[in-house]
Amino acid sequence: MLRSQPARLSDQGPIRVLYLDDEEPNLFSFKAAFRRDFEIYTATEPNDAVRILDEQDIHVILSDQRMPGISGVEFFELIMPDHPDCTRILVTGYADTNAVVDAINKGQVYRFVSKPWNEEELRNVVISAHLQHKSRISTNRNAAHMVGALRAVDQGIRDLAENLRLPESDPEALSREDLSGALLSLRDRLEDSTPLSLSSSESQD
Numbered sequence: 001m002l003r004s005q006p007a008r009l010s011d012q013g014p015i016r017v018l019y020l021d022d023e024e025p026n027l028f029s030f031k032a033a034f035r036r037d038f039e040i041y042t043a044t045e046p047n048d049a050v051r052i053l054d055e056q057d058i059h060v061i062l063s064d065q066r067m068p069g070i071s072g073v074e075f076f077e078l079i080m081p082d083h084p085d086c087t088r089i090l091v092t093g094y095a096d097t098n099a100v101v102d103a104i105n106k107g108q109v110y111r112f113v114s115k116p117w118n119e120e121e122l123r124n125v126v127i128s129a130h131l132q133h134k135s136r137i138s139t140n141r142n143a144a145h146m147v148g149a150l151r152a153v154d155q156g157i158r159d160l161a162e163n164l165r166l167p168e169s170d171p172e173a174l175s176r177e178d179l180s181g182a183l184l185s186l187r188d189r190l191e192d193s194t195p196l197s198l199s200s201s202e203s204q205d
Contacts (some may be wrong), residue, residue: 014039021064065092087129
């Protein structure tokens with residue numbers, strides 16, 4: 001595993017990039033070009049790349065398409081179940097229409113980069129990919145908050161319905177205080193659950 005520490009960091013810390021390529025000169029060139037911009041991890045073997053993904057919070061993954069034993073699209077398809085939020089970039093020196101179709105349908109690739117790459121263009125692609133990564137994380141977090149809030153609403157309604165159930169022997173047993181207490185309990189439950197919208201600090205993560 002090769003790693004370089006960037007001299008310049010983003011506002012929320014370094015953009016962590018993993019590049020998988022069986023040709024080490026390509027990895028050295030990438031690290032030399034972008035070591036000041038990103039925190040770079042490189043691997044020549046898919047198994048090493050998976051280990052890095054398991055150990056590090058990688059934001060953006062680049063993979064060469066043509067590798068012995070596995071293609072870049074197949075690698076992306078392999079890691080998707082365990083690392084769905086990483087933004088994927090396919091690097092290829094071949095005009096392969098089938099690879100493009102597979103990447104869209106199977107590997108969910110964000111962008112394609114041709115070899116040899118343009119340094120400034122690739123830098124912008126990685127930065128844009130990181131922004132998509134942050135957006136995906138924020139969206140997933142919002143969805144989780146929403147599910148939690150809806151579950152709290154559902155349980156609160158169930159509890160309220162249970163509290164409002166009148167005893168058969170005494171239809172007047174439910175007092176105004178009982179009703180007020182049940183409604184307050186529902187309100188407290190909803191307030192204790194995660195808000196439907198994130199705070200301003202969370203939404204900017």
